[in-house]
Amino acid sequence: MLGALRCMTNYKDEHIFGNSAVLMVKNNCHLGIIPIDKKLVFWFLSWPRPYEDFEVSRHPQLLREAALDQIKDFPPEAIELVKNAGLGSIIYTRIKFRAPWDLLLPSFREGTITVAGDAMHVMGPFMGQGGSAAMEDAIVLARCLAQEMRNGNGGGLQLQTSVGMAFDKYVRERRWRILRLSMQTYFRQLLQSTLPLPVKLVIVAISIVLFGRSFNHAQYDCGRL
Template sequence: MVGELWMNLVWPQSSDRLPCRFKGISVHICLYQKKKISTINYTIIVFVIAIFILRARDICLNSGKQREIPLGGGETRCLKRMDLITALAESLPRGTIRLGCQALSVRLDSSTSSPSLHLQNGSSIKAKVLIGCDGTNSVVADFLDLKPSKLFSLSEVRGFTMYPSGHNFGNQFVQVKGDKCTVGRMPIHNKLVYWFVTQKVMYGRGGLEVPKDPELIRQLTLEAIKDFPSEMIDMISKSDTKSLSNTRLRYRSPWDILVGNFRKGSVTVAGDAMHTMGPFLGQGGSAGIEDSIVIARCLAQKLAENYDKKSRARHIMMMKVEEALDKYVKERRMRLVLLSTQTYLAGLLQQDSGLIVKFVCIFLMTALFSDMTRHTRYDCGCL
């Protein structure tokens, strides 16, 4: 049954090509996540490409003061999300991915209680298990009655810049903080650099649309960082416009993760659909990888309990699936509560939250997260 479940796996995607629908353009990976996925062949390709980040610095634009940012006790790399997604897709059996499938709703069959995913083209996919990895605006999360994600009063522009002759930034992450925005730079390899500009929302509040035109994004970003170091301005002016993205930062509140119902029947969620968080710790993508490892392990363990038995009645197998999903949710919940709390507090400190709120945030950060890099040493276990 374990093998049958794998071979019948379907990965519907709304776009007609890969990579699709993913707003992020990079994934920050630390040592512990790498160790747990290193047995999978696609990681060999990805980790050969991405260089080892040895140092991180935080620079104040006004005073010029610098401080070292602790990276934790292990290895840190920045990966192109496209490389990771493509490698994952290529490792799946042929026919697993269905492109051009925009999910509209999830329904349970009245007689079997099995979920079915209804698509925009009028068709549907009947499933034994449905795992929603459909991002912040998740249809599956809506089916589970999870509260919608909330908005930070911050937006972030992200992009890549290619240096054909190589750059001289070394193996270090640099973050320059001004009054209204922060510019970060992290090399992926010796010719490609990932960068971001986080700024307080200036296009209106309440979820108003931010610019999507790549050239306009670049022009507005250059205007916002006109007082920053020339190498930062040059980096963004030479960026690949096709790589530019501009998004309002969202989060699922820690208390919603603490009390949220992440399973209904054989339906659950993972990744941003489960725990949307700001990019302030660089752990969102890694948390999604952790989800996949834990849910695969839980399903394999529970289904294996009944694999060699004669009785493989549907209701018994579905009971094992539900037990596996409950185990997955239980195992992930407190890790995600702590991670989202630390990220939420870091986000409040960056936006206009008022002196009292910032004082409370600093107090809580000191009390709860005195070891600022502990989250990078989390061990989610093996597959």
């Protein structure tokens, strides 16, 4: 399980982060900092052992204290950022890990119901894949529905059968694509952890063999509508 906290900090004067996004990693704790303007900063914090007390997850003050406890060894500017967090903007989420190979097992379809986007493929925010993959889902799903609905002329049961066949075709087409994307972001996440350097070098080698260049995943044509 991971604890993920997202928040906004509004400075009275200009902050020191400029226009650059920053990611700080220490002891498996990730602090991401994204400036919005000269005074407003969005940031997120994730750590591997979330607080299990349900009341902590509901109380902004306790959440901020928990965050400060996690980053006590971070640079002073990071501690100041969290200390001045706007309590009204704090959002806390518990994230459960799902291995990429779990995507091989579920059907993703029951009757005339299917899933797309994050409901189908939750990915880490390491390569900017989530939103793009959801758009691919929409195009493939629309195409599969159009093809099957064009072939079916009836209503009622025949219509349900056509929709089910379209969903099955959509799932088959998307399964291997999202498995590949999920594996790639899984390896990227491992590189940001505190694994020994030799292990990280092995991960880099495997990634190059399986996926080639880092952004090859963006050179994908999901076809026309």
